[in-house]
Amino acid sequence: xxxxxxxxxxxxxxxxxxxxxxxxxxxxxxxxxxxxxxxxxxxxxxxxxxxxxxxxxxxxxxxxxxxxxxxxxxxxxxxxxxxxxxxxxxxxxxxxxxxxxxxxxxxxxxxxxxxxxxxxxxxxxxxxxxxxxxxxxxxxxxxxxxxxxxxxxxxxxxxxxxxxxxxxxxxxxxxxxxxxxxxxxxxxxxxxxxxxxxxxxxxxxxxxxxxxxxxxxxxxxxxxxxxxxxxxxxxxxxxxxxxxxxxxxxxxxxxxxxxxxxxxxxxxxxxxxxxxxxxxxxxxxxxxxxxxxxxxxxxxxxxxxxxxxxxxxxxxxxxxxxxxxxxxxxxxxxxxxxxxxxxxxxxxxxxxxxxxxxxxxxxxxxxxxxxxxxxxxxxxxxxxxxxxxxxxxxxxx
Amino acid sequence: xxxxxxxxxxxxxxxxxxxxxxxxxxxxxxxxxxxxxxxxxxxxxxxxxxxxxxxxxxxxxxxxxxxxxxxxxxxxxxxxxxxxxxxxxxxxxxxxxxxxxxxxxxxxxxxxxxxxxxxxxxxxxxxxxxxxxxxxxxxxxxxxxxxxxxxxxxxxxxxxxxxxxxxxxxxxxxxxxxxxxxxxxxxxxxxxxxxxxxxxxxxxxxxxxxxxxxxxxxxxxxxxxxxxxxxxxxxxxxxxxxxxxxxxxxxxxxxxxxxxxxxxxxxxxxxxxxxxxxxxxxxxxxxxxxxxxxxxxxxxxxxxxxxxxxxxxxxxxxxxxxxxxxxxxxxxxxxxxxxxxxxxxxxxxxxxxxxxxxxxxxxxxxxxxxxxxxxxxxxxxxxxxxxxxxxxxxxxx
Numbered sequence: 109x110x111x112x113x114x115x116x117x118x119x120x121x122x123x124x125x126x127x128x129x130x131x132x133x134x135x136x137x138x139x140x141x142x143x144x145x146x147x148x149x150x151x152x153x154x155x156x157x158x159x160x161x162x163x164x165x166x167x168x169x170x171x172x173x174x175x176x177x178x179x180x181x182x183x184x185x186x187x188x189x190x191x192x193x194x195x196x197x198x199x200x201x202x203x204x205x206x207x208x209x210x211x212x213x214x215x216x217x218x219x220x221x222x223x224x225x226x227x228x229x230x231x232x233x234x235x236x237x238x239x240x241x242x243x244x245x246x247x248x249x250x251x252x253x254x255x256x257x258x259x260x261x262x263x264x265x266x267x268x269x270x271x272x273x274x275x276x277x278x279x280x281x282x283x284x285x286x287x288x289x290x291x292x293x294x295x296x297x298x299x300x301x302x303x304x305x306x307x308x309x310x311x312x313x314x315x316x317x318x319x320x321x322x323x324x325x326x327x328x329x330x331x332x333x334x335x336x337x338x339x340x341x342x343x344x345x346x347x348x349x350x351x352x353x354x355x356x357x358x359x360x361x362x363x364x365x366x367x368x369x370x371x372x373x374x375x376x377x378x379x380x381x382x383x384x385x386x387x388x389x390x391x392x393x394x395x396x397x398x399x400x401x402x403x404x405x406x407x408x409x410x411x412x413x414x415x416x417x418x419x420x421x422x423x424x425x426x427x428x429x430x431x432x433x434x435x436x437x438x439x440x441x442x443x444x445x446x447x448x449x450x451x452x453x454x455x456x457x458x459x460x461x462x463x464x465x466x467x468x469x470x471x472x473x474x475x476x477x478x479x480x481x482x483x484x485x486x487x488x489x490x491x492x493x494x495x496x497x498x499x500x501x502x503x504x505x
Numbered sequence: 506x507x508x509x510x511x512x513x514x515x516x517x518x519x520x521x522x523x524x525x526x527x528x529x530x531x532x533x534x535x536x537x538x539x540x541x542x543x544x545x546x547x548x549x550x551x552x553x554x555x556x557x558x559x560x561x562x563x564x565x566x567x568x569x570x571x572x573x574x575x576x577x578x579x580x581x582x583x584x585x586x587x588x589x590x591x592x593x594x595x596x597x598x599x600x601x602x603x604x605x606x607x608x609x610x611x612x613x614x615x616x617x618x619x620x621x622x623x624x625x626x627x628x629x630x631x632x633x634x635x636x637x638x639x640x641x642x643x644x645x646x647x648x649x650x651x652x653x654x655x656x657x658x659x660x661x662x663x664x665x666x667x668x669x670x671x672x673x674x675x676x677x678x679x680x681x682x683x684x685x686x687x688x689x690x691x692x693x694x695x696x697x698x699x700x701x702x703x704x705x706x707x708x709x710x711x712x713x714x715x716x717x718x719x720x721x722x723x724x725x726x727x728x729x730x731x732x733x734x735x736x737x738x739x740x741x742x743x744x745x746x747x748x749x750x751x752x753x754x755x756x757x758x759x760x761x762x763x764x765x766x767x768x769x770x771x772x773x774x775x776x777x778x779x780x781x782x783x784x785x786x787x788x789x790x791x792x793x794x795x796x797x798x799x800x801x802x803x804x805x806x807x808x809x810x811x812x813x814x815x816x817x818x819x820x821x822x823x824x825x826x827x828x829x830x831x832x833x834x835x836x837x838x839x840x841x842x843x844x845x846x847x848x849x850x851x852x853x854x855x856x857x858x859x860x861x862x863x864x865x866x867x868x869x870x871x872x873x874x875x876x877x878x879x880x881x882x883x884x885x886x887x888x889x890x891x892x893x894x895x896x897x898x899x900x901x902x
Binding site: 155156157158159160179180181183184186187188201202204205206231233234235236237238239240241242243244257259300301302303305306307309310311312313314315318320321322323326327329334335337338339340341342343344345425426427430437438439441443446448450468 | 552553554555556557576577578580581583584585598599601602603628630631632633634635636637638639640641654656697699700702703704706707708709710711712715717718719720723724726731732734735736737738739740741742822823824827834835836838840843845847865
């Protein structure tokens with residue numbers, strides 16, 4: 109099996125491992141244990157909805173990565189990773205959600221067996237899939253080892269995308285365009301929100317030709333009216349109503365790669381404040397795209413946006429974007445840089461961001477966003493092509 | 506707003522809080538900080554896809570719970586929780602994914618302001634949403650406090666369901682029946698799996714009449730052929746093929762409540778080993794339902810199943826089920842009891858389990874499962890009504 113299983117070429121995985129090892133060496137890490145499902149997939153190809161139990165990838169400085177997880181999920185690793193059988197380790201099922209044993213006891217034994225009991229071990233202290241107890245058990249089992257915080261160490265390597273990865277993200281972008289257009293077309297008074305989300309998701313999974321649709325790391329966020337003042341409500345069974353704006357925060361997904369895209373539709377004539385805000389937002393997006401050039405900083409994008417919003421008296425606070433690409437729930441962001449005025453991350457060609465200046469006001473909300481690619485020269489490319497505006501559907505006129 | 510926002514009655518929330526406080530007192534906990542999104546929703550009604558940033562509910566022994574999270578998500582709390590404005594706390598956006606500040610610094614200040622700096626504080630050491638770093642920061646900020654592991658403390662209270670909750674689960678079960686039947690009906694050679702999952706998900710979100718469909722905590726797991734030897738693969742764009750079995754691990758969801766249901770369909774005549782295994786599995790499910798009586802133990806269900814499987818030489822190992830109800834990604838299980846021979850949890854009326862004896866063999870897999878309810882008297886009730894068998898679609902005959 110090996111490489112045929114995985115979505116990318118052997119050269120691509122070699123590139124990723126080399127980058128990661130360079131970062132490990134710089135951090136003084138002998139062996140890395142990464143639990144982030146996106147990092148696991150990025151390094152090995154592993155793909156399955158098994159991250160609700162402890163699992164991870166062990167990467168040393170000179171041997172192939174090792175996938176470690178629940179024994180039943182080792183079957184999933186056999187079908188998705190590029191490494192050989194000897195590099196797939198399963199722990200017994202009775203470790204799962206046990207009150208008397210912990211999977212980290214098994215991991216500690218595996219690390220000892222590989223000679224890592226006195227190593228400098230990198231672990232992701234800030235990750236959904238590395239619990240406080242996991243860290244307590246692992247450190248207790250390896251008293252002679254030194255633990256180094258490797259939070260986001262792999263994530264940072266994922267920032268600039270390869271051409272192979274950009275091909276996947278462009279496929280996701282085609283799906284994003286389809287589903288955002290469908291949402292706008294189908295939105296009308298009386299449409300139940302859950303049914304609209306059903307249509308959106310069906311289209312997302314059908315995908316775009318050969319680009320079959322995978323599940324996005326975040327479900328559709330589709331609040332209307334005052335619910336749109338909150339950024340993360342999902343949906344319910346209420347009917348859409350005239351006089352309300354609904355934002356659609358959606359992403360197509362192709363083989364775990366995302367290209368988020370948000371648009372807002374207002375049913376009936378919108379209030380002037382929303383029109384003004386939307387125009388300032390579009391001007392801010394355009395200014396941000398101009399500022400999103402290789403060599404500039406993440407902060408420059410945020411400052412360009414905020415300058416336009418300030419003209420209409422909006423001080424939105426908060427970050428206005430984050431890197432995206434390969435991801436698993438609960439977040440499609442890469443959790444490294446943030447587009448905010450205090451972030452001096454230098455923009456590099458191949459970086460992809462969700463430029464996401466949502467407006468969540470007292471009793472309404474508006475989202476017009478773009479997935480953008482930092483290019484060698486010139487302003488960033490918006491990877492989706494849907495008109496950048498507040499959509500208004502007014503049957504009265 | 507308050508109680509009108511939330512899905513359940515004031516009496517139901519009072520019941521939940523009383524149970525939780527009794528457990529807190531028994532564990533010597535003065536104040537609980539629960540991060541599990543399911544626990545937050547169960548105690549307060551909070552509902553939003555914002556669990557990818559730090560948030561939680563603070564519950565003392567004599568005041569209403571307090572929802573704490575990112576300032577922009579406080580708007581979502583205002584629209585979903587039953588407590589008053591003073592019990593909704595937002596931390597500044599620049600704590601989010603920062604390398605210089607951590608949201609737990611804000612939480613520590615809030616706890617101090619409430620007089621908890623010397624308290625015995627319960628935290629969920631084993632939870633996706635309580636990272637190793639979160640614990641390190643929180644304990645460093647509150648050096649005079651004592652930290653008590655409250656993992657699953659609230660989850661255990663969620664075990665026996667109220668009548669209000671069972672009403673929700675029964676609605677989810679109607680959706681589960683619909684989507685499992687649809688999957689079986691639409692499965693055929695040449696059907697692309699992603700398109701079938703699109704149809705399944707559309708139907709799941711349309712729901713069943715007034716029971717609008719919410720997103721399940723796990724996406725459809727739908728592997729075919731040898732991929733079905735792994736329990737947690739999702740789907741891809743391949744066509745379904747004659748000669749392969751596909752299992753559908755699905756759940757309807759109504760306002761975050763689940764009723765998982767799995768069935769397997771074989772396209773064309775199945776091999777005898779699969780027929781034999783399926784018959785033993787159904788006999789094991791029936792035996793397990795008989796054993797699933799109030800007063801018996803979780804282990805009794807597992808033993809009854811395993812006895813039937815042993816007759817055909819199958820020793821599946823691993824647990825065969827877990828409690829279900831209200832849940833958020835990445836898991837629809839409650840992570841308390843496990844249906845396994847070593848689990849002596851006593852069965853209580855109102856408990857609901859996904860009785861889930863999947864068979865993941867060397868090069869094929871089979872899942873026939875039920876969501877079951879422990880009753881006052883007699884065997885458990887299977888909450889879904891779909892024929893309990895291996896479905897075979899054979900156009901040759």
